[in-house]
Amino acid sequence: MFTFPCNAGHLDVATSLSRSTVAEKHLEIERKYDAAPDFTLPDLTGLPGVIAVSGTERHTLSANYFDTADLRLAAHGITLRRRRGGEDAGWHLKMPAGPDSKQELRAPLGRAQVVPARLATLVTAYARGSELGRVAVLDTERTTVRLLGEDGAVLAEIADDAVSGRVEGAESADTWREIEVELVSGDRALLKAADKALRKAGAEPGSSASKLGRVLGDAVTRRAVARTHPGSAAEAVLDYLSAQVTAIVTGDPKARLAEDDAVHKMRVAVRRTRSTLKSCRRVLDRERTDPLQPELKWLADALGEVRDLEVLRMRFADRIAGLDELTGEAEEAGRHLLDRLTGDEQAAYRRLDAALKEPRYYALLDALEGLVAEPPLAGKAGRPADDELPRMLDREWRRVEKAYAAIADADDPDEARHDTRKVAKRARYAAELARPVVGSSAKQMVADAKRIQEVFGGYQDGVIAMEHLHDAARRAETPAEAFVLGVLYGVERTEAYTSRDHVEETWEQITGS
Incomplete structure (x- = not known):
């Protein structure tokens, strides 16, 4: 059972909502490098904290990558694959989480052509009802070594990959060699030192952020961004709006996973969007923006029901913890109150899940991205x-x-x-x-x-x-x-x-x- 992030003030909704089985998520911190066929891995024993380098291991990996027909996941730097071979065979969903970082969630191998429901749900804000199908196949011959620290702790893993990749339906395949450095228990100082050593030995920073991105190439279309006059009111407004729309879309899977404060952050992005469209009616034509107001309010209310109950539960938990005089039956009564609030919050999460699967939600996301890409500029938009x-x-x-x-x-x-x-x-x-x-x-x-x-x-x-x-x-x-x-x-x-x-x-x- 996947355990959602939980702390003393946060609800563990995994059990209560009976989510589909997903293995524990993993923050992947790595860098990729292109390497020539004659590239030789340098001696890495002198890197910070590295005492020894393990022997080599070899794996044959075969991965099918899934996306919408118009490659919406790839356009947002997301990869969804089913991979056989190696030590972590199964379904892998990777989402950007910062510089050199991706949040990875896994599920068992299951059926070859059927994306596990839980992973499919987590990309709903991107797929928006479109079918997920195989878009590419990659085969990799991988040779790995591990950088070891004190007591044999694995600090990082170096993967030397010979890759063959082809787009679904293509007869020919592209081949290349790449090196991956992934931190395990090491820090970014080690990642930086490894970068310096590999580049000195002839490796070059990867030409693509992922193997899939390299295979798909120009077929991936990034989200359009409107062109506005530099220094104009329109530029300032659209920069802010674009950041809020991005926060809503990227916050969606975190809210579905009930990550700490995720619902709150997504709700704030929705509120900022609503407020901006009201405040900036002289910059953006309200005939186009006003119809978005009830839809944004609907989404804010769906998120707000969860958030308000979460705040109440945490508020009362703190209050009860501070009442030293509670003992016996009174203490049990306090727990009963919190249990009821927990149940209410769990029910609200289920309603939120349902709302985030509605066509109405998909249409709102499309409209928001369209607003940023092709803004309806009003009379004051071009003013400084x-x-x-x-x-x-x-x-x-x-x-x-x-x-x-x-x-x-x-x-x-x-x-x-x-x-x-x-x-x-x-x-x-x-x-x-x-x-x-x-x-x-x-x-x-x-x-x-x-x-x-x-x-x-x-x-x-x-x-x-x-x-x-x-x-x-x-x-x-x-x-x-x-x-x-x-x-x-x-x-x-x-x-x-x-x-x-x-x-x-x-x-x-x-x-x-």
Whole structure:
């Protein structure tokens, strides 16, 4: 059973959601090199921490690579293969995870032409309903040595590969030789030293990030990026939007795996996108962007249900852990509350899983990428960014001031406070967008909006927690459970009202009024 990342404050959803079996994931840190047929591996015993080099091992590997017909996975640097031979035969899914790094997930060999459901699900944001089929075949004769440290610890593995690869349906194959250096327990200093030794011996940095990329070559089409006038408002807005769209797509598999904070980060990227489309209506034509708002809200709500329950569970877990007086039945009642929240969170994850498989979701991702590739520019798009963006920030801050002023006369002050928090968050995101252009004043606006957002958020979070505890109290089955819920309610009420009392002080500190 694959175990999802879990810590003291995070939910282990692997068992509860009965995911398909996937072996433990692995962070692969490696570099690839092209090597001539007469290349000789240099002596590597002098590298940092390397005491000895193991004897050679030889493996015959045969791998079938799977992708959509238009190679969407390859376009994002993702490889999905079924490989026979070697010590790790099976299905391998590799996704970029940083410089020289890929996150690898594995599954048993299973059926030759059927991608394991769990791995197929993890590339849903890229495939978007398109069938995954074999696109290339690679055969490799591999010779490996291991770099050993103290007590025989394997620091790195060096693979010398003679590769033959062909695109599905092609009669001829390409052949080449490449060297891979993969860290095992060694550090990046070793990787850097190995790089220097191999290049000095005649190896050259790999011409492609993967064997598959080399075979497919120009058949892979990268995501289009709009051409805008340098220094224009459109350039600044689209740079920011493009980063958010990338965060949504790359965050999808992490959210499905319930990685720590993954749902939160994906939700924030969705919110930033929504806010940007609202704030930048003078740069992007709202006739095209406004229809995206309800779709983005739908996705944010699906992510928000999971995130809100996650926050509540962690919040109450911390509260209960701090109540030293809980013993016996009361302690059991506290565990019962957390168990119910865990169950609710697990159910929310299942609903999120379902939402992320809907055609509606695929259509939204297509629309967002299309927006970045072919933006519907409005009248102010061509203006210099250092002229247009400060105007945008002025408008956004005036909205914050107006929302704050409305609290005093509001029929429902709590709703007005919540609205002010949302407006402050939108202003914060606008300032984040403008910061590379506007500089220190935008940076200060980010800080001010964040303070407003947080002080209102402290009150709002407490209100939500109290509402949940009030509902739970109606279902309390024992005096001990009612007692625990009452104690928690008192703690939340005190903290919520304390945050509310700090609102005016915080506003005066920020505005000087």
